[in-house]
Amino acid sequence: MSLPPARPDPGPARASRARWHPLEVLFWLAALACYFVLPSKHLILTEIAILALFALSLDLILGYAGIVSLGHAAFFGFGAYVAGLLAKHQLASEPLAALLLAGLAALLLGFLTSFLVLRGSDLTRIMVTLGVALVLREIANRYAWLTGGADGLQGVSIEPLLGLFRFDMFGRTAHAYTLAVLFVLFLLARRIAHSPFGLSLQAIKGNQLRATAVGIAVNARLISIYSIAAFYAGVAGALLTQTTAFASLDVFSFERSADLLLVLIIGGTGYLYGGLIGALIFKLMQDYLSALTPQYWPFWIGLVLVVIVLVGRDRFSHWTRPLHRLADRLDWRAGQARRATVSERH
Amino acid sequence: MVLALETIGLDKHFGGIVAANGIALKVEKGARHALIGPNGAGKTTLINLLTGLLQPTSGRILLGGRDITAVRPHRRVKLGLARTFQINQLFSDLTPFETVGLAVCERQGLGRNAWGVFGSRPELVAEVGQLLDRFGLGEVGDQRTGSLPYGKQRLLEIALAIASRPSVLLLDEPAAGVPEDERHAILAIVAALPTDVTVLLIEHDMDLVFKFATRISVLVNGALFVEGTPAQIARDVRVREVYLGETAHA
Amino acid sequence: MLTILFDGIAYGMLLFVLACGLAVTLGLMNFVNLAHGAFAMAGGYATVILVNNWGVPFFAALPLAFLVAALLGLVLERSLYVHVYRKSHLDQVLFTIGLVFMSVAAVDYVMGSSQVFVRLPPWLQGQFNVLGVGVGRYRLLIILVCGVLTVALQLVLSRTRFGSRLRAAVDDARVARGLGIRVDSVFAITFAVGSGLAGLGGALGTEIVGLDPTFPLKFMIYFLIVVTVGGTSSITGPFLASLLLGIGDVAGKYYVPTLGAFVIYTIMIAVLIVRPQGLFSRGGVR
Numbered sequence: 001m002s003l004p005p006a007r008p009d010p011g012p013a014r015a016s017r018a019r020w021h022p023l024e025v026l027f028w029l030a031a032l033a034c035y036f037v038l039p040s041k042h043l044i045l046t047e048i049a050i051l052a053l054f055a056l057s058l059d060l061i062l063g064y065a066g067i068v069s070l071g072h073a074a075f076f077g078f079g080a081y082v083a084g085l086l087a088k089h090q091l092a093s094e095p096l097a098a099l100l101l102a103g104l105a106a107l108l109l110g111f112l113t114s115f116l117v118l119r120g121s122d123l124t125r126i127m128v129t130l131g132v133a134l135v136l137r138e139i140a141n142r143y144a145w146l147t148g149g150a151d152g153l154q155g156v157s158i159e160p161l162l163g164l165f166r167f168d169m170f171g172r173t174a175h176a177y178t179l180a181v182l183f184v185l186f187l188l189a190r191r192i193a194h195s196p197f198g199l200s201l202q203a204i205k206g207n208q209l210r211a212t213a214v215g216i217a218v219n220a221r222l223i224s225i226y227s228i229a230a231f232y233a234g235v236a237g238a239l240l241t242q243t244t245a246f247a248s249l250d251v252f253s254f255e256r257s258a259d260l261l262l263v264l265i266i267g268g269t270g271y272l273y274g275g276l277i278g279a280l281i282f283k284l285m286q287d288y289l290s291a292l293t294p295q296y297w298p299f300w301i302g303l304v305l306v307v308i309v310l311v312g313r314d315r316f317s318h319w320t321r322p323l324h325r326l327a328d329r330l331d332w333r334a335g336q337a338r339r340a341t342v343s344e345r346h
Numbered sequence: 347m348v349l350a351l352e353t354i355g356l357d358k359h360f361g362g363i364v365a366a367n368g369i370a371l372k373v374e375k376g377a378r379h380a381l382i383g384p385n386g387a388g389k390t391t392l393i394n395l396l397t398g399l400l401q402p403t404s405g406r407i408l409l410g411g412r413d414i415t416a417v418r419p420h421r422r423v424k425l426g427l428a429r430t431f432q433i434n435q436l437f438s439d440l441t442p443f444e445t446v447g448l449a450v451c452e453r454q455g456l457g458r459n460a461w462g463v464f465g466s467r468p469e470l471v472a473e474v475g476q477l478l479d480r481f482g483l484g485e486v487g488d489q490r491t492g493s494l495p496y497g498k499q500r501l502l503e504i505a506l507a508i509a510s511r512p513s514v515l516l517l518d519e520p521a522a523g524v525p526e527d528e529r530h531a532i533l534a535i536v537a538a539l540p541t542d543v544t545v546l547l548i549e550h551d552m553d554l555v556f557k558f559a560t561r562i563s564v565l566v567n568g569a570l571f572v573e574g575t576p577a578q579i580a581r582d583v584r585v586r587e588v589y590l591g592e593t594a595h596a
Numbered sequence: 597m598l599t600i601l602f603d604g605i606a607y608g609m610l611l612f613v614l615a616c617g618l619a620v621t622l623g624l625m626n627f628v629n630l631a632h633g634a635f636a637m638a639g640g641y642a643t644v645i646l647v648n649n650w651g652v653p654f655f656a657a658l659p660l661a662f663l664v665a666a667l668l669g670l671v672l673e674r675s676l677y678v679h680v681y682r683k684s685h686l687d688q689v690l691f692t693i694g695l696v697f698m699s700v701a702a703v704d705y706v707m708g709s710s711q712v713f714v715r716l717p718p719w720l721q722g723q724f725n726v727l728g729v730g731v732g733r734y735r736l737l738i739i740l741v742c743g744v745l746t747v748a749l750q751l752v753l754s755r756t757r758f759g760s761r762l763r764a765a766v767d768d769a770r771v772a773r774g775l776g777i778r779v780d781s782v783f784a785i786t787f788a789v790g791s792g793l794a795g796l797g798g799a800l801g802t803e804i805v806g807l808d809p810t811f812p813l814k815f816m817i818y819f820l821i822v823v824t825v826g827g828t829s830s831i832t833g834p835f836l837a838s839l840l841l842g843i844g845d846v847a848g849k850y851y852v853p854t855l856g857a858f859v860i861y862t863i864m865i866a867v868l869i870v871r872p873q874g875l876f877s878r879g880g881v882r
Contacts, residue, residue, distance in 0.1 A: 014441075014443060014444070014447075014464065014465035014488075015463050015464070015465035015466040018463040018466070068685070068686050068689075070689065115869075116865065116868070116869060119869075120868065121685075122684075122685040122686065123628060123685055124824075124868055126628070126685070126689055127820050127824055127864070127868065128864075128865060128868050130817060130820070131817065131821075131861050131864050131865050132865070134817055134861060135858060135861045135862070135865075138857045138858060138861065139858075142855075142857075191460070191461055191463075192460045192461075194463050194464060195459055195460045195461055195463065195464055196448065196451040196456055196457050196458075196459045196460075196462065196464045197457065197458055197459055197460035198460070198464070199440075199444060199447075199448055199451075199464050200448060200452070202437070202439070202440060203437050203440065203445075203448055206437040206438060206439055206440065207435055207436065207437050207438075209399075209435055210431075210435040210436060210437065210506075211437075212399075212419050212420045212423075213397070213419070213420075213423065213428070213429060213431075213435070213507075214420075214423065214448060214449045214452055214506065214510065215420050215421075215423035215424050215449070215452040215453065215457070215510060216420055216448075216452055216457060217418075217420050217421075218420065221458075224458075254813060254816075255697075255813075258693045258697075261686075261689075261693075262690070265690065295701075295704070295705075296701040296704065296705055297701075298697045298698075298700065298701045299697060299698050299701030299702060299705075301694075301697055302693070302694040302695065302696065302697025302698035302699075302700075302701065303694065303698055304694070305690050305691065305693060305694025305697070306676070306691055306694035306695060306698065308690070309680060309683065309687050309688075309690050309691040309694065310676070310679055310680070310691070313687060
């Protein structure tokens with residue numbers, strides 16, 4: 001009787017993806033290093049971290065669950081204003097507590113609006129999410145006695161973090177705070193992505209009909225991830241308010257939702273780091289372009305979008321191919337080609 | 347004796363079209379029950395009604411004596427009713443290991459677990475490995491489903507349904523579209539299904555039907571036309587008429 | 597109250613002329629053109645330049661606005677849009693958003709960011725008094741022009757050969773091609789006409805809703821609402837939807853000022869929940 005074919009057991013290989021790869025460690029060490037090595041850049045690095053968190057939240061629903069949203073800024077803005085109001089009216093003076101509350105508020109909003117994105121085609125989802133974001137902006141605009149309207153929320157002062165660390169004008173506290181929050185939430189997202197729940201999301205994204213036929217309660221899963229993503233976005237918005245002591249209507253703006261999509265396209269969806277990398281590139285690009293043409297930089301953003309689509313998003317993402325190949329070798333990418341293993345067995 | 351699957355007066359109307367007409371299907375436990383009929387007879391509609399993708403206009407569905415007419419589709423799977431699709435419905439970007447593993451997780455109620463790492467539990471890995479091996483998919487367990495040849499995908503389709511450990515398995519034309527040289531693998535799998543699983547099979551391939559089935563129901567224009575053992579059906583003149591048209595008299 | 601109704605109808609018909617091109621494009625090519633407002637803006641600014649700077653009479657400027665926008669539409673369609681037809685809805689959305697950003701910034705650069713106004717001929721200003729109801733002259737003009745256009749559109753669709761080719765192509769492009777219908781030309785012409793109508797709408801609307809470089813962004817949602825609520829499989833659907841929205845918006849802003857703008861957003865969301873394919877359409881949104 002011949003020996004059973006020697007093949008690597010798929011289970012442990014699959015589970016090993018959840019272990020940290022050296023490159024990941026490198027990434028976070030580099031992020032930490034920036035804090036110490038680039039002291040003059042605290043402000044922009046904080047902005048990048050906030051945008052990264054926001055993009056991560058969209059990746060959870062777009063890259064993993066396949067929900068196309070053009071109004072994700074709704075949750076970002078909601079969290080921003082809640083945090084601002086909590087600080088302004090001294091309802092939750094410790095920033096972390098306010099952060100958590102703002103996130104939970106956004107989670108609630110996400111939960112309440114989640115049923116809108118359960119049904120319908122991509123087009124319906126696009127329009128409904130856009131509509132929700134616009135409604136919120138309109139509400140914030142109308143109730144100016146609460147939100148400051150078009151002038152923005154004034155008089156927000158943020159207490160020292162944990163009672164110890166004052167938010168200084170160089171942005172040191174803000175930077176460390178934002179980076180820490182990003183990291184913690186990233187860890188959480190990473191566990192979700194590697195869990196059975198995360199896998200079921202990918203299944204729903206791939207074939208919703210089949211997912212139901214396997215016993216997955218599709219709607220419940222989508223509502224869950226949508227609410228979680230709203231939480232993340234709300235936290236990102238709250239961070240913005242807390243680090244700038246200001247909140248204005250543009251946290252709800254369409255441009256913000258559109259820029260976010262661009263961030264994810266630049267970085268790639270479905271492997272969690274896409275939002276982070278995309279945020280870095282986008283912010284650097286925005287910084288550079290606004291220095292060139294302060295008023296008209298949206299033109300260049302628009303041009304980038306047009307070119308990316310014309311070239312083809314997948315062909316465009318070839319620049320990230322070395323990264324993707326690396327991720328593939330870790331068997332780490334959600335929804336991408338796996339390596340063929342047959343040839344290695346003979 | 348409690349029937350594994352039963353429908354009572356099952357009706358489905360789409361506007362003026364009657365897709366299902368008072369169907370009273372009785373499937374016994376452990377049976378190998380085949381459902382045949384000309385194209386457009388309503389076989390897939392019946393499967394969709396049974397699994398809950400369609401809501402009946404009237405009538406009831408009983409699974410193991412339990413009324414599941416109002417039960418949502420994904421919950422029916424949990425109660426033991428699984429199906430395969432006539433055209434493969436798989437997750438092209440997932441691997442067979444992930445696909446089957448997901449079904450097993452869901453079956454065990456661990457699908458909502460957002461903290462544990464998928465693939466870290468040895469029992470799960472073992473069960474999935476065994477299932478894949480049984481279906482001849484052991485070698486390709488780590489490949490992207492979309493890149494597999496059609497025959498292997500078809501086997502995965504069936505493996506996926508089995509992974510839910512159903513008490514009743516609905517097979518919708520399992521050999522459909524499979525090239526000639528790979529059909530035998532499918533047929534062998536179907537024949538080797540455990541005897542405690544009740545199988546309702548839709549098929550056009552009469553060889554498969556007569557080789558496999560212990561009981562045959564003929565569906566015509568949405569209604570159960572005639573029912574019996576394979577021998578009875580083979581002899582029945584009316585069945586031939588239905589398939590060949592009214593010319594049987596000539 | 598009748599004035600409100602009258603204003604609402606005028607606004608609604610304006611919306612219809614603006615949005616019908618989008619409805620047809622979406623229904624015909626399954627293409628989400630969020631940049632539709634840019635063509636309206638082009639027509640609006642063309643009229644402003646023609647009338648204010650070059651002294652062209654208002655009525656002569658209107659057809660010119662149509663032509664400018666139509667030409668722009670044709671050029672862009674043949675050169676850029678055609679490459680994006682087969683891509684996913686997300687890609688189409690991103691592409692057209694990119695075009696919107698570019699057009700908004702470009703117009704801002706060239707024309708400045710403040711709102712512009714058209715110098716209306718004096719006989720178009722003011723109101724008549726009809727049976728005690730104040731009837732704005734300009735709004736009456738809008739209703740007349742848009743009404744004529746709607747009827748003309750309906751006639752073209754139902755009575756001409758082009759119309760039947762268009763309807764066939766909307767129903768099933770593949771079969772239409774199989775019948776020998778040059779679907780690509782139908783697309784191009786339809787897109788151009790739709791853009792032209794948007795331009796005309798933009799020109800007419802300058803006086804009523806104002807015109808500035810952010811027009812495509814501000815009105816994007818309105819067009820989408822018309823198309824969502826009205827569906828894309830007929831002309832009457834968007835027409836009725838536009839009227840509903842026009843009247844709802846004007847009445848809402850008048851009677852319940854704090855909630856005025858919400859009325860239309862809420863209508864849209866409600867409709868999308870209940871009937872994802874639109875209130876008036878026959879089939880489903882593809």
